[in-house]
Amino acid sequence: MAEFQIRSDAVDVEQIMRQIRARIREKRGADYTEQEIRELASVKLEKFLDPRGVRSNLVEDFRRNRVVSPEPKTVGIGDVDVLGSPRAALRTIRRLLNPILRLFFSPTPLVHAVNSLTKEQNAINLEFHRRFRQREEMDPLYYEVIHNLVVELTRLSIENNNLKMRVESLSSRMDFDERRARALESVVQYKPAPRPGHVERPQAEKPQADRQPSDRAQADRPQGERPQADTPAADPQRAGLEPRDQGERGERRRRRRRRRRPGQNLANGTPGVQGPESSVQGQGEGNQDDGPDDDGPDDNANDSMTDDQSSSPQPAGSPTGQPPTEGSNE
């Protein structure tokens, strides 16, 4: 955290607060408010749901809460005495006045009409109830079908979501792999295809710089004193070479020795260290040539002199004027 620079006693708190806020903005990188950060933090991470885990008890709830509609009531006025009344006096008066009433209209057809209408209404109610009951019996089936559809749809939706997330994950992994592959390609230089008759040097032959002191001591000894079996190159089987390869290599060594001039060191005589990957080539190929078991006692002096130099990259077009392909082929 940076210190404040107070140049005088006349500090300005507002100015200090502005500095503090500016620094917070710099640190955050983006000008999120505390509220925004809280909102971001409170967002639940989306997780993979198991579509098989979708269960619903809606049908059970429906069954539990299902109410069967009651039987319809049958209504009817029957043989109602339209002149009747709980009060005896009133009944008497009505009965007395009944003849006068009948002078004006006859109530009997009205009573019949109401009765027949009531009967029809009851029949309609029964029919309606029958159909309603049928509908009610069908409802659970529909409900179950809809429920199953919803559950399936939910499962499919979750599965779809999961698949989308998986695709995104795979896509990002693939992007990463591609980038990685490109990065590796830009670092690694492929060697040119070997010429006919050329044999790759086996992995077992390490560069001299990597050797252990004991190996180096062995390399300094005259060839006759070396325990041949201990060196991988001495044992064709261990070096992974065929006897025929050994013969070819012997010829190449002789050719190379002929080419060298007295006093010319190996590093100078090791071409093929040009280009951007020169350090890689310089280390690997220069040292491959300098293997003590390959060069024999006559080259030891040169080897020991050039140990350090061989590891350093050489500029293109070495002083020896050797063609760059030669070292790299080795």
Next chain:
Amino acid sequence: MKIAIVVQRYGADINGGAELHARYIAERLARHAEVQVFTTCARDYVSWKNELPAGEETINGIKVLRFPVNAPRNPDDFGRKSAIVFERTHSVADELAWLKSEGPTSKALIRHIGRVRDEIDFFVFFSARYYHAWHGVRAVADKAVLVPTAEREPSIGASIFGPIFRGVRAIMYNSLEERAMIQALANNRQVPGVVVGVGSNIPDRVQPWRAKRKFNLKRPYAFYIGRIDENKGCGELFEYFIRYSTMYPDGLDLVLAGSTVLPIPKHPRIKHLGFVSDEDKFDTLGGADFLVMPSPYESLSMVALEAWALGRPVLANGRCDVLRGQAIRSNAGLYYEDFDEFAETMYALEAAGPLNQVLGRNGRDFFKRHYAWPVIERKYMEVFERLKKEPATAKLEPLPGWFARRKATIPPSAGVVGAAPKGPVLR
């Protein structure tokens, strides 16, 4: 001159902000006038239970008359009525019912004020939001001086307070922000108003080493004094401090002093001293790197003033307009509104940093300039002298009639306060 201080609670051991403020003012004004205190028998500000004996008592040379509270507060009823007034469109009757429910409902106190109105020159009412102040001002408006101690919280937006703010003879504000808020809510610019605040009884000498030894404070610390309560911002303070302590393992400790309402998290760098004496408080404050004031609602922080008086900077909650305004005007404190600002300002205010000394010095100057007792006393006495010369002209607006009082046309008070201009007053 005879002055009566009317306050909801009073006592040498009662340390609520407004109550302590009232006691300090009473004791200081007693040097210039005949002062007596009218208060209730309550000790607890939540229940208003009658815990102290009614009648006369003398505290630090001041005559104190206590009156019983009619009924303790019913928290459920108060909560319900608060919700109606704060959050719904309501009526004046709702607000009056809320005020009664809030308490401390002491009709004897109000009757006494009416009885002695001719014997007293001025009644100084503390805490506008309570029953005693509202009814007391209505009883003696022409002699009433109000110390609102109003915070930016919904109750102050209730419509019944408008006539009170417009009808008193003078208002002694605690801060510029409080004055701006009340003037915006009540439109009472014509009422004489002075920003006074309150001083504090700062000891001449503090002994930080004594407190450090007593409380085993070996590491540098930020100090909080006051009720440890969610409403005081302590929950947020704990959350921020715990995050800060993980970010800065060698940073400051947090030392707390005061009664606890909120449980204090168990943390090796949070230390609670409990309720401490004034001597311990000042000694601990003197040894602190700075004072932290996390409360989002303050009309005036006395401990902040005490910290400044001792040359200690203050780290305040920037959402509290008053504290923020004071920090800016005094150039003696920093403020925070979120965790990042909290962590940065904690770091910036460490005693080893360059800011601490400068801000502390500014704080001491600010305190001397505005809150030294001679300044406070002079401001009060000037107001009384002025009011004595000027006749009372403003009349208290009457309450609406029976039907009008029951018309639900008043907007929610929380919305009213929310719409009032906010932010620190910088001049």
